[in-house]
Amino acid sequence: MSADRALRDPLDDSVRDQVEAALAAHQGRPGPLLQVLHEVQNRLGYVPPAAIPIIAEALNLSRADVHGVVTFYHHFRQAPGGRHVIQVCQAESCRAMHCDKLTEHAQRKLGVQLHGTTADGRYTLEPVYCLGNCACSPAVMIDGELHGRVTPDAFDALIAPLS
Amino acid sequence: MNIKVYVPRDAAALSLGAGRVADAIDREAQRRGLQVQLIRNGSRGLFWLEPLVEVATPEGRHAYGPVTVQDVPGLFDAGFLEGKAHPLHLGLTEEIEELKSQQRLTFARVGVIDPVSVDDYIAHGGYVGLKRALAMSPGEIVDAVTQSGLRGRGGAAFPTGIKWKTVLDQPPQQKYVTCNADEGDSGTFADRMLMEGDPLMLIEGMTIAGIAVGATQGYIYLRAEYPHAQRALNEAIAAARASGYLGSNILGSGKQFELEVRLGAGAYICGEETSMLESLEGKRGEVRVRPPLPAIKGLFGRPTIVNNVISLASVPVILAKGAEFYRDFGTGKSRGTIPLQLAGNIKHGGLIERAFGLTLRELIYDYGVGSASGRPIRAVQVGGPLGAYIPESQFDTPIDYEALSAIGALLGHGGVVVFDDTVDMAGMARYAMEFCAIESCGKCTPCRIGSTRGVELMDRVLANIDRERNLQLVEELCDTMLHGSLCGLGGMTPFPVQSALKHFPEDFRKTVQ
Numbered sequence: 001m002s003a004d005r006a007l008r009d010p011l012d013d014s015v016r017d018q019v020e021a022a023l024a025a026h027q028g029r030p031g032p033l034l035q036v037l038h039e040v041q042n043r044l045g046y047v048p049p050a051a052i053p054i055i056a057e058a059l060n061l062s063r064a065d066v067h068g069v070v071t072f073y074h075h076f077r078q079a080p081g082g083r084h085v086i087q088v089c090q091a092e093s094c095r096a097m098h099c100d101k102l103t104e105h106a107q108r109k110l111g112v113q114l115h116g117t118t119a120d121g122r123y124t125l126e127p128v129y130c131l132g133n134c135a136c137s138p139a140v141m142i143d144g145e146l147h148g149r150v151t152p153d154a155f156d157a158l159i160a161p162l163s
Numbered sequence: 164m165n166i167k168v169y170v171p172r173d174a175a176a177l178s179l180g181a182g183r184v185a186d187a188i189d190r191e192a193q194r195r196g197l198q199v200q201l202i203r204n205g206s207r208g209l210f211w212l213e214p215l216v217e218v219a220t221p222e223g224r225h226a227y228g229p230v231t232v233q234d235v236p237g238l239f240d241a242g243f244l245e246g247k248a249h250p251l252h253l254g255l256t257e258e259i260e261e262l263k264s265q266q267r268l269t270f271a272r273v274g275v276i277d278p279v280s281v282d283d284y285i286a287h288g289g290y291v292g293l294k295r296a297l298a299m300s301p302g303e304i305v306d307a308v309t310q311s312g313l314r315g316r317g318g319a320a321f322p323t324g325i326k327w328k329t330v331l332d333q334p335p336q337q338k339y340v341t342c343n344a345d346e347g348d349s350g351t352f353a354d355r356m357l358m359e360g361d362p363l364m365l366i367e368g369m370t371i372a373g374i375a376v377g378a379t380q381g382y383i384y385l386r387a388e389y390p391h392a393q394r395a396l397n398e399a400i401a402a403a404r405a406s407g408y409l410g411s412n413i414l415g416s417g418k419q420f421e422l423e424v425r426l427g428a429g430a431y432i433c434g435e436e437t438s439m440l441e442s443l444e445g446k447r448g449e450v451r452v453r454p455p456l457p458a459i460k461g462l463f464g465r466p467t468i469v470n471n472v473i474s475l476a477s478v479p480v481i482l483a484k485g486a487e488f489y490r491d492f493g494t495g496k497s498r499g500t501i502p503l504q505l506a507g508n509i510k511h512g513g514l515i516e517r518a519f520g521l522t523l524r525e526l527i528y529d530y531g532v533g534s535a536s537g538r539p540i541r542a543v544q545v546g547g548p549l550g551a552y553i554p555e556s557q558f559d560t561p562i563d564y565e566a567l568s569a570i571g572a573l574l575g576h577g578g579v580v581v582f583d584d585t586v587d588m589a590g591m592a593r594y595a596m597e598f599c600a601i602e603s604c605g606k607c608t609p610c611r612i613g614s615t616r617g618v619e620l621m622d623r624v625l626a627n628i629d630r631e632r633n634l635q636l637v638e639e640l641c642d643t644m645l646h647g648s649l650c651g652l653g654g655m656t657p658f659p660v661q662s663a664l665k666h667f668p669e670d671f672r673k674t675v676q
Contacts, residue, residue, distance in 0.1 A: 030463060033445030038387075038426055065446075072447040072604075073428035075387050091349030092544055093580045095594065096507035097535070129431060129598065130347055131388050132355040133175050134580065135210040135505065135512030144390050148178035148210075 012050040018043045019051045023058045033059060033069055037076055046077040082117045082124035084162050086110070087141040090127045093134035097149075102138050103127075105152040109159065122162070165200040166244045167219035171274065173206035173359050174391040175352065180231060181214035187235040188216070195239060205360015207274035208514030209261055217256055220246040226256040261530060266492060267516045268480050268500050269473060270353075273360035279398040281406045284363040290408065292482030296371045297416045304375035305331055308478060310486035312498030317343055317434070317471030318546065318575040318651075320564050323478075326468060329458035330376040333466035338378035340369050340468045341443065341461070342475055344385040344392070345427050345434040348547025350506040350578030354472035356514055357502075358385070358392040361476070362399035366422060368475035370409065371482060372468050373420040381422040382462070384439050387429050396424050431548075431602040435650045436469040438604060449604045450650045471576070473502060492518040497563035507543075507580035508534045524558040527581060538583040542667070544591075546575025548598050549655035551662035552588065571662065573655075588667035592660045593621035599656040610653025613644045617660070627675045634671060637664070 022039035026032040036055055040047050047070050056063045070076045088094075088103050107113055110123050117124045133139035136148025142158060150158070170185040171177075185201055192199035207215060215228035216238075225246035227238060234251060241249040253259055267273075276283040284290065296304050309324025330338060342365065346354040358365060369381045385393055400422050403409045411419045425443055427433050433442045437451035440462050461467025477499065481489045490498045497519035503526060505512050510532040515521075527533075527540060534540050542552045551572040553560070560566050567574050582591075596617030603610045617640055623633045641657035648654040664671060 031443060031445035034428060034442060035425060035445070038428070068447050069445070072449075073430050075427075075429035091598075092548060092591070092594070093350045093506040093578075095591070096580055096582045096586065128388065128429075129602070130349045130351075132346060132352040133178050134350045134352055134507065134578065135208075135509070135514075136175055136178055136213075137507060139178065141388070146174045146178040146391070148175060 012048075015044065015048050015050045016054060019054045020058075023055065027058060033061070033066065034073075037070060041076060046080050049078070080121075082122050084122060084143055085124045085126065086159075087126045087128035087131070088114075089129070089131050089133075089137070089139045089141075091130040091134075093130070094138040097137040099138040102140075102150060102152060102155065106155060109156065123159075165198045167200050167202055168244070169202045169204045169217040169219075169224070170214065171206045171360075172203035172278070172391070172395070173213075173274075173356060174389070175210055175356075176206045176213040176215070177391065179210075179213045179229065183232050184214045184216065184230050184235065187232045191235050191239050197239075197244065199244070202277050204276065205273040205278050206356060206514075207256065207262060208270070208356060209259065209511070210513045211511045212253065212259075215253075216243075218244055218246055222246070223255045223257060226253040226259065227251045228253060261511065261513075261515075265516050266500050266518050268489070268492070269364070269476050270357065270361070270502055270514065270516045271480075272364065273356060276361065278360050278362055278395055279402050281363065281402050281408065284361075288483065289363055289479070290367055292479035293367050293371055293374075293408070294414070295482045296374055297414060297418065301331055301375050301377065304371065304482070307481055307486045308375070311477075311481040311489040312486075312493070312496070313474060313477055313481065313489065314497070314564070315471055316473035316477070316501070316576065318348075318573070320574070323470060323474050326458055326470070327372065327376055329456065330378070330466045330468050333459060335377060336465060337380070337463075338376055338466045338468075339462045340372045340376070340378045340381040341440070341470075342369055342381065342383040342472055343434060343436060343439055343469055344383050344389075344472050345431075345439060346389075346472070346576065347386060347431040347434045348549075348576050348578050350544065350580035351504050351547060351576045352506070353502040353504050353514060353577060355389055355392050357472055357476055358389070359395045362392075362396045363403060364476045364479055365396075365472055366399060366403050366409065368478040369422060370413065370420045371478050372470070372475060374413075374418050376466070376468060378466075378468065379419045379421065381420060382443055383422065383424045384427060384433070384443055385424055386427045386433075393424060393426065400424070430604075431598075432604045432650075432652055435652065438650070439469065440467065447604070449606045452649065473576075494518070494520040494561065494563050495565055497565065501562065501574070501577050503562065504578045505531050505581070506578060508536055508540075508583045509581040510535050519563040520561050522559050522561050523553065523579070526562065526579060527558065531581065534581060534583045536583045536585070538585065540581055541584040541586055542582045542588065544580045544582070544659065545578070546573045547578055548595060549651060549658055550575050550578075551658045552591065552666060553662070554666040571658075571665075573658070588663040588670040589621070589625055589673070592663040592671075593618060593625065595656055595659040595663075596621055599652060603652060607647070607649040607653060609644045609647035610649070610656070613640055613648075613653060614656060616640060617644075617656075624671055625675075630672065634664070
């Protein structure tokens with residue numbers, strides 16, 4: 001998408017405001033791109049394609065450079081996620097405590113596969129490779145809150161209050 | 164009079180309900196009109212007892228755990244504020260056997276103090292090392308670290324003092340101290356616990372490193388999966404700065420050191436030091452070709468110390484108590500203590516800091532008390548996703564760098580993941596290849612392509628398609644990845660695969676249902 005076309009879309013005006021605020025918070029520090037992208041994602045929930053040319057121009061990088069960084073890191077999202085992001089750990093320690101079964105349960109319960117977002121935009125289900133809660137496996141993170149020793153029943157109880 | 168009650172803010176304790184327990188204690192105290200001062204400490208690392216609530220009494224701190232919200236009114240009724248009896252009462256915290264038998268140097272304050280209070284830190288021996296360092300020459304500081312025998316705790320076990328010496332020897336210019344806090348290995352959480360439970364110790368260690376090599380700027384590269392550690396670090400950095408322990412004139416010495424936390428973005432490869440430097444510069448985390456070493460041309464092309472959290476956090480003790488004190492712990496070429504992390508299918512998982520030399524069996528059965536499922540333990544993986552699987556027959560191996568290396572394993576960052584007899588080792592070997600494929604930075608072919616081919620080969624083995632020939636190809640592929648990869652991700656992914664093949668061949672030759 002060209003920068004000109006991005007500017008014509010009224011939706012992108014709010015994107016531009018948020019991206020510029022993110023740039024203002026980190027520009028001027030050495031090597032700020034990752035921190036800018038974090039700030040954009042914190043503000044908008046994802047890094048929209050329209051943000052790329054704005055960031056590239058401000059940091060004197062090519063759009064390819066910025067795109068390359070956004071796509072390299074698992075954390076950055078290029079499309080909006082669900083209202084709740086649910087991460088189920090898939091790493092060895094959680095495997096030893098049968099996170100495969102928990103993952104199957106979560107997929108069934110939410111009606112969505114790993115990496116997917118439910119049709120109603122409520123949940124995004126993601127794999128994650130270690131939450132550092134390995135003495136309390138299996139671990140799940142919901143909207144930044146960590147949970148340990150998560151059984152399928154406990155998972156249901158954690159999901160129940162989410163709207 | 165205010166009674167001090169400790170409820171951890173450690174992420175793992177919170178994951179088991181510590182936040183709700185703290186709120187409940189606060190509410191119950193108010194309801195009863197009692198003066199309680201809640202302190203949100205780190206975790207003691209005894210996770211089967213979390214949420215662990217402690218109460219300060221004249222004879223010491225009494226522990227209660229694991230406490231649920233429902234237990235709170237009963238604890239008040241029983242008089243837990245005076246350390247009185249209750250079914251959850253564990254006695255004095257310091258007398259809990261699993262804690263008492265440890266040798267905590269790096270984790271001495273974790274779970275004890277308020278992590279973001281400079282006063283509390285100093286009251287428990289903090290900043291003694293920095294004050295000593297300020298009175299020493301840079302060369303003397305580096306010598307002390309070298310003499311201590313400290314080796315990189317991130318996994319590579321390279322002598323820390325030699326790294327520092329290389330940076331010190333570079334001509335004066337902008338230099339950096341970077342802390343690798345991208346603790347991505349499954350089964351490890353020591354960095355996280357330390358950053359949440361005693362962040363000032365890491366800050367002190369980095370400040371000493373800066374003074375030693377003439378670096379004025381430090382960066383902590385923290386993984387995005389650790390939001391609790393991010394909060395603790397930022398609070399602690401602000402507190403240190405406000406007290407004159409960071410900034411342009413540290414304790415009036417004229418020395419300068421600044422510190423910033425930078426977040427990663429979910430890439431395991433960024434735990435590799437050159438990839439971490441790329442990421443700190445705001446780029447794709449692609450591995451750099453060495454030489455040049457980061458100590459010569461590191462962050463932004465400048466001389467840079469890259470050390471793991473635990474390595475840097477070990478430095479204040481070495482400076483405060485002397486290199487000999489630290490070196491007297493341990494065995495052979497593995498000096499000092501190692502914070503081991505016991506995880507996976509284990510009854511008593513947690514953090515055990517001991518001098519090198521404890522055996523795996525002692526760790527798993529004396530500290531861990533066997534599997535969580537109650538079934539026999541079949542294997543442990545030591546050192547994260549790139550570490551070897553070790554069978555029961557080798558559990559008497561002492562935990563030190565050389566002894567593990569001698570059986571084809573590695574200690575890595577000290578994580579030990581326990582598996583019971585329901586584990587499918589062929590499935591774990593497939594997973595090792597899959598993980599490498601997901602996390603490869605893509606720069607070198609053996610890792611980028613090899614890992615994907617490895618998954619495909621393992622799928623054929625599991626489906627019993629031309630099995631023996633494909634197993635032969637897996638062996639050859641492992642050899643190529645081992646010798647042809649640019650860094651440890653592609654170069655060590657063969658370790659779990661080969662060790663699973665060697666010790667558990669029967670799992671690769673099961674009848675397909």
